[in-house]
Amino acid sequence: MLTCIIRYQIDPTRKAAFEEYARAWNVAIPRAGAGLIGYFAPHEGSASLAYGIYTIDNLAAYEAYRARLSEDPLGRETYLFAQRERFIQREDRTFLKRVTGGPGA
Numbered sequence: 001m002l003t004c005i006i007r008y009q010i011d012p013t014r015k016a017a018f019e020e021y022a023r024a025w026n027v028a029i030p031r032a033g034a035g036l037i038g039y040f041a042p043h044e045g046s047a048s049l050a051y052g053i054y055t056i057d058n059l060a061a062y063e064a065y066r067a068r069l070s071e072d073p074l075g076r077e078t079y080l081f082a083q084r085e086r087f088i089q090r091e092d093r094t095f096l097k098r099v100t101g102g103p104g105a
Helices: 012-032 059-071 073-085
Strands: 002-010 035-040 049-056 088-097
Touching: 002 012, 002 059, 012 035, 012 049, 012 059, 012 073, 049 059, 059 073
Parallel strands: none
Antiparallel strands: 002 049, 002 088, 035 049
């Protein structure tokens, strides 16, 4: 199982637009087959960092998920909304795997 963490740098004056974007992904991402953990908007501290976090079985499943997401009407609409509104200044994806067990396990 992989966890994808999307780190967004957003325009701090456009937090409401990011929240609208996040609410749409809250529907589209699970529908496309990923295990959404959640979207997180700035609250205290940095006003320009936000995150989206979900799980996927492996990179092959990720590719299939991305194909389904690009065919999803809400997924396409949400992507175009972000392009049009330009509130995302940077977006980075990192795939992590959970480390389990204790010393020597």
